[in-house]
Amino acid sequence: xxxxxxxxxxxxxxxxxxxxxxxxxxxxxxxxxxxxxxxxxxxxxxxxxxxxxxxxxxxxxxxxxxxxxxxxxxxxxxxxxxxxxxxxxxxxxxxxxxxxxxxxxxxxxxxxxxxxxxxxxxxxxxxxxxxxxxxxxxxxxxxxxxxxxxxxxxxxxxxxxxxxxxxxxxxxxxxxxxxxxxxxxxxxxxxxxxxxxxxxxxxxxxxxxxxxxxxxxxxxxxxxxxxxxxxxxxxxxxxxxxxxxxxxxxxxxxxxxxxxxxxxxxxxxxxxxxxxxxxxxxxxxxxxxxxxxxxxxxxxxxxxxxxxxxxxxxxxxxxxxxxxxxxxxxxxxxxxxxxxxxxxxxxxxxxxxxxxxxxxxxxxxxxxxxxxxxxxxxxxxxxxxxxxxxxxxxxxxxxxxxxxxxxxxxxxxx
Amino acid sequence: xxxxxxxxxxxxxxxxxxxxxxxxxxxxxxxxxxxxxxxxxxxxxxxxxxxxxxxxxxxxxxxxxxxxxxxxxxxxxxxxxxxxxxxxxxxxxxxxxxxxxxxxxxxxxxxxxxxxxxxxxxxxxxxxxxxxxxxxxxxxxxxxxxxxxxxxxxxxxxxxxxxxxxxxxxxxxxxxxxxxxxxxxxxxxxxxxxxxxxxxxxxxxxxxxxxxxxxxxxxxxxxxxxxxxxxxxxxxxxxxxxxxxxxxxxxxxxxxxxxxxxxxxxxxxxxxxxxxxxxxxxxxxxxxxxxxxxxxxxxxxxxxxxxxxxxxxxxxxxxxxxxxxxxxxxxxxxxxxxxxxxxxxxxxxxxxxxxxxxxxxxxxxxxxxxxxxxxxxxxxxxxxxxxxxxxxxxxxxxxxxxxxxxxxxxxxxx
DNA sequence: TCTGTTCGTCAACTTGCCGAACGAATGGAG
DNA sequence: CTCCATTCGTTCGGCAAGTTGACGAACAGA
Numbered sequence: 105x106x107x108x109x110x111x112x113x114x115x116x117x118x119x120x121x122x123x124x125x126x127x128x129x130x131x132x133x134x135x136x137x138x139x140x141x142x143x144x145x146x147x148x149x150x151x152x153x154x155x156x157x158x159x160x161x162x163x164x165x166x167x168x169x170x171x172x173x174x175x176x177x178x179x180x181x182x183x184x185x186x187x188x189x190x191x192x193x194x195x196x197x198x199x200x201x202x203x204x205x206x207x208x209x210x211x212x213x214x215x216x217x218x219x220x221x222x223x224x225x226x227x228x229x230x231x232x233x234x235x236x237x238x239x240x241x242x243x244x245x246x247x248x249x250x251x252x253x254x255x256x257x258x259x260x261x262x263x264x265x266x267x268x269x270x271x272x273x274x275x276x277x278x279x280x281x282x283x284x285x286x287x288x289x290x291x292x293x294x295x296x297x298x299x300x301x302x303x304x305x306x307x308x309x310x311x312x313x314x315x316x317x318x319x320x321x322x323x324x325x326x327x328x329x330x331x332x333x334x335x336x337x338x339x340x341x342x343x344x345x346x347x348x349x350x351x352x353x354x355x356x357x358x359x360x361x362x363x364x365x366x367x368x369x370x371x372x373x374x375x376x377x378x379x380x381x382x383x384x385x386x387x388x389x390x391x392x393x394x395x396x397x398x399x400x401x402x403x404x405x406x407x408x409x410x411x412x413x414x415x416x417x418x419x420x421x422x423x424x425x426x427x428x429x430x431x432x433x434x435x436x437x438x439x440x441x442x443x444x445x446x447x448x449x450x451x452x453x454x455x456x457x458x459x460x461x462x463x464x465x466x467x468x469x470x471x472x473x474x475x476x477x478x479x480x481x482x483x484x485x486x487x488x489x490x491x492x493x494x495x496x497x498x499x500x501x502x503x504x505x506x507x508x509x510x511x512x513x514x515x516x517x518x
Numbered sequence: 519x520x521x522x523x524x525x526x527x528x529x530x531x532x533x534x535x536x537x538x539x540x541x542x543x544x545x546x547x548x549x550x551x552x553x554x555x556x557x558x559x560x561x562x563x564x565x566x567x568x569x570x571x572x573x574x575x576x577x578x579x580x581x582x583x584x585x586x587x588x589x590x591x592x593x594x595x596x597x598x599x600x601x602x603x604x605x606x607x608x609x610x611x612x613x614x615x616x617x618x619x620x621x622x623x624x625x626x627x628x629x630x631x632x633x634x635x636x637x638x639x640x641x642x643x644x645x646x647x648x649x650x651x652x653x654x655x656x657x658x659x660x661x662x663x664x665x666x667x668x669x670x671x672x673x674x675x676x677x678x679x680x681x682x683x684x685x686x687x688x689x690x691x692x693x694x695x696x697x698x699x700x701x702x703x704x705x706x707x708x709x710x711x712x713x714x715x716x717x718x719x720x721x722x723x724x725x726x727x728x729x730x731x732x733x734x735x736x737x738x739x740x741x742x743x744x745x746x747x748x749x750x751x752x753x754x755x756x757x758x759x760x761x762x763x764x765x766x767x768x769x770x771x772x773x774x775x776x777x778x779x780x781x782x783x784x785x786x787x788x789x790x791x792x793x794x795x796x797x798x799x800x801x802x803x804x805x806x807x808x809x810x811x812x813x814x815x816x817x818x819x820x821x822x823x824x825x826x827x828x829x830x831x832x833x834x835x836x837x838x839x840x841x842x843x844x845x846x847x848x849x850x851x852x853x854x855x856x857x858x859x860x861x862x863x864x865x866x867x868x869x870x871x872x873x874x875x876x877x878x879x880x881x882x883x884x885x886x887x888x889x890x891x892x893x894x895x896x897x898x899x900x901x902x903x904x905x906x907x908x909x910x911x912x913x914x915x916x917x918x919x920x921x922x923x924x925x926x927x928x929x930x931x932x
Numbered sequence: 933t934c935t936g937t938t939c940g941t942c943a944a945c946t947t948g949c950c951g952a953a954c955g956a957a958t959g960g961a962g
Numbered sequence: 963c964t965c966c967a968t969t970c971g972t973t974c975g976g977c978a979a980g981t982t983g984a985c986g987a988a989c990a991g992a
Binding site: 526545546547557558561582583584585586587588 | 936937938939940941942948
């Protein structure tokens with residue numbers, strides 16, 4: 105089943121591939137030093153990789169004494185990935201190469217007809233991106249899509265995809281996979297956003313941090329130990345249900361969640377009206393506060409208190425290094441100071457709080473990160489080949505009777 | 519650096535070892551089928567393992583047609599691990615074999631002198647356990663200790679180890695490692711408890727669940743994706759600081775935490791007094807409630823409300839499959855119904871809530887699990903040998919300007 | 933006792949990697 | 963301009979590990 109030769113060679117090939125990717129242009133001798141392999145083995149494998157176009161020469165390294173070595177680097181155009189941020193109004197998509205470089209980006213309005221029309225739109229945009237990048241469709245290795253809603257990990261259906269008409273009914277995963285013919289990943293847009301910040305934003309140096317999006321709704325993405333955490337139903341980070349702000353016992357507040365009821369867009373407007381303001385949109389409230397409107401300022405400070413309280417709850421559970429605020433309301437820098445202020449009054453040692461570095465592009469960047477990572481895993485990852493079972497502790501007391509053993513399993517499972 | 523031969527053989531040896539451990543008694547042919555290796559290779563490696571006493575024959579499998587094969591099983595006595603639950607008043611310790619079997623257990627009072635005396639006590643108990651199990655000290659592969667307090671991941675010092683006099687000042691990790699001469703793991707007792715439940719208690723089938731201990735203090739252990747989560751400062755699960763019950767803005771409530779101030783032992787007693795009860799201990803309150811004391815019943819129902827609110831907050835952040843209640847107060851079954859009742863009023867789809875299956879032995883069992891797992895990792899794990907770097911996406915800069923269609927990045931990153 | 937079947941081991945062959953030695957390129961010294 | 967130390971890259975013989983194939987050994991049932 106697993107001939108020995110191929111396996112070892114595969115491991116070594118992947119090792120070298122990893123080194124070439126992460127070390128940038130590198131000579132064969134350097135590879136031999138770092139991998140511990142011998143020069144000849146390295147040469148042979150590199151030759152293969154170059155033949156398969158995974159790797160390309162990048163010139164010679166001159167300057168030292170002795171013969172100039174040839175340097176090799178990863179050929180980023182050996183594959184492409186596509187990331188999509190599918191919102192209720194806008195569809196953002198981008199194509200990038202396997203080196204992590206972003207090549208082209210398309211932004212357009214989401215098809216208001218919803219349902220299959222949106223699926224069709226995603227396909228169309230994807231193929232246009234591939235054309236823009238002058239890439240054959242076969243070279244597209246992975247597509248990742250972030251969209252509002254909770255992904256049901258079992259069925260692959262996005263529940264609560266309220267922003268797009270009749271989108272929740274479709275088996276989006278299957279539909280799109282079938283139509284694109286490419287591995288497809290679907291996830292919550294907040295999860296994508298947190299991964300975006302982890303890859304290229306504020307969370308680059310943090311292995312434990314959260315992204316809190318406050319806008320029309322409220323959501324949170326959690327990165328713990330450098331991985332996204334989804335919880336058992338994919339509902340981790342659904343802090344809209346936190347018992348904060350509104351009465352958590354009122355059933356009316358449990359549909360969208362007490363915290364969301366109070367702190368999200370509608371709640372903010374309602375509190376502004378209650379404080380004596382006119383019934384306007386969220387941006388107008390911020391503008392009014394900037395103009396010195398006392399009611400608006402009070403409401404925004406209160407918003408800071410609510411968010412601070414939520415962060416306090418999150419920090420008590422997760423102990424993140426950093427909290428990134430995003431979304432239509434959360435990304436307003438005016439909120440930063442009240443949030444920090446209130447948080448400091450709730451906690452003795454609060455986590456750092458910052459406004460998203462990527463802004464509305466966070467979910468898109470995150471989708472790219474997911475697609476890229478998946479492609480790399482599939483191509484060069486350790487997943488497929490390790491024959492090792494996870495080393496979990498043996499379960500319970502060995503209840504095997506001593507002495508002769510019962511008959512072996514007849515079917516010869518496998 | 520890494521000779522090829524040994525590496526491949528090591529991988530295969532570990533593969534077979536894993537199979538033998540997890541499959542129980544198993545014949546060589548079966549091993550060959552499952553591992554994909556040939557019969558000869560399996561024979562050779564099994565011979566070696568048997569010579570090194572890692573594996574032993576366990577009789578022949580009779581009943582089938584043809585020659586009876588010899589079955590092999592993991593020799594659990596090839597190594598031993600020790601788990602310790604070091605509390606403020608009691609010290610529980612146990613020794614088990616590498617098969618997960620618990621062999622002997624010792625419970626005694628913690629040395630009230632604290633500090634080095636306790637360290638000495640741990641050493642003494644450990645060696646006595648090894649003697650009881652008739653194991654040479656060299657065969658003890660790992661010791662894990664759970665104790666109250668927050669482990670500082672950097673220094674290895676237990677901060678806030680308030681229950682044991684002058685214990686927080688010591689570099690316990692280093693002291694004990696030096697004195698025992700064995701790999702030693704130190705962690706929070708609540709973390710140990712959650713791992714105990716994960717191994718042999720209620721959380722066996724859950725990859726995402728939490729253990730909430732309510733007693734003198736309040737703490738929570740978090741298992742997400744089958745791993746314990748500590749957060750960036752090891753303070754994950756410190757739900758004592760949740761803004762629940764007491765005024766979270768009062769600095770006096772921030773030392774121990776608002777939630778702990780309200781819901782832990784002292785808070786429970788205080789609320790009972792405020793409700794008209796006498797100043798008694800926690801067990802007396804439970805007894806009074808059972809006797810029909812209205813004030814006590816009210817206070818306990820209120821305790822259920824507080825805990826329910828905390829679970830609501832935790833569930834909103836982590837989405838656990840299960841919440842296990844433990845600790846002096848939390849493990850009282852009388853609380854289960856009020857907690858569930860209130861939780862159902864807070865949330866539409868609350869997680870399951872149960873009382874700890876292991877009770878006060880949870881931290882001890884968890885320590886055993888940690889020690890066992892560490893020993894297995896060290897012996898048969900994949901950690902030491904994989905030459906693969908983690909396949910993270912390469913960090914390319916792609917700061918494309920916004921716009922309907924962004925220009926391709928000009929610099930040709932990297 | 934015979935026979936079909938399965939287990940376990942011995943031999944011959946293949947793969948992959950390494951050490952050592954050798955030709956090739958390069959920059960500097962004379 | 964030539965020579966040379968130095969480093970790069972390749973070729974050759976050898977070793978370690980695994981696989982296929984064949985054969986003796988044990989066992990159940992006829």
